[in-house]
Amino acid sequence: REFESIGLATGTTYRFQVTAINQAGESERSEPHEVLCAGVPGKPTGIAFTDDSRTDTVVSWTPPADNGGSEIIHYEIWVGLDGVAPDRRVWWGPGTVSDTLTFATGTKLQVQVAAINAMMLQNDISGVMSPGASDPVMHYAAMPASAPSVIVAGSTVVSIRLEWDVPDDLGGLAVTGYTVYIDDALGGPLVHVHTGTERYYTMIGLLTGF
Secondary structure, three states: OOOOOOOOOOEEEEOOOOOOEEOOEEEOOOOOOEOOOOOOOOOOOOEEEEEOOOOOOEEOOOOOOOOOOOOOOEEEEEEEOOOOOOOEEEEOOOOOOOOOOOOOOOOOOEEEEEEEEHHHHHHHOOOOOOEEEOOOEEEEOOOOOOOOOOEEEEEOOOOOEEEEEEOOOOOOOOOOOOOEEEEOOOOOOEEEEEOOOHHHHHHOOOOOOO
């Protein structure tokens, strides 16, 4: 009970009618059904988050290069909480920048953006289930932690031991590690020398007197 019509013009709306046939003859025609000949749009790309805070963010994206053959009417943002696959629509509208979206501090989100064209609206195709939905992007409703307070806990002629406290402001998430940078004692740039979970670091092999 299906029929595939090929050779149609993209972006054109056609009307179809169907009849049923038995040994007594052909039925009356069905009500005309309008069908827009088009596919789903391509994937939006460049998903980015701006105006970040512990709770609020604004999502932006780049439109797909392919609109599927019909006008893109609006975009939808779908999210999955705590890292699960997106299953909840939290915004839809025109343009490539969302309104401010608010989530609980520390929430881990998977976010997808879907372009919805006229064909999808006509056929009630969900954005998140569409092959035109963007690839999922991870986002946290949080901010980077504040800088830790560092002290020199020990020193020798060739080494220095640094220690630091947990930051006063965690930004809404637990700290998962610390990074240490050091310069060359001659005014050069600070470069990365260590990353770890401990709150201390001993640098050895330093030049005495610097």
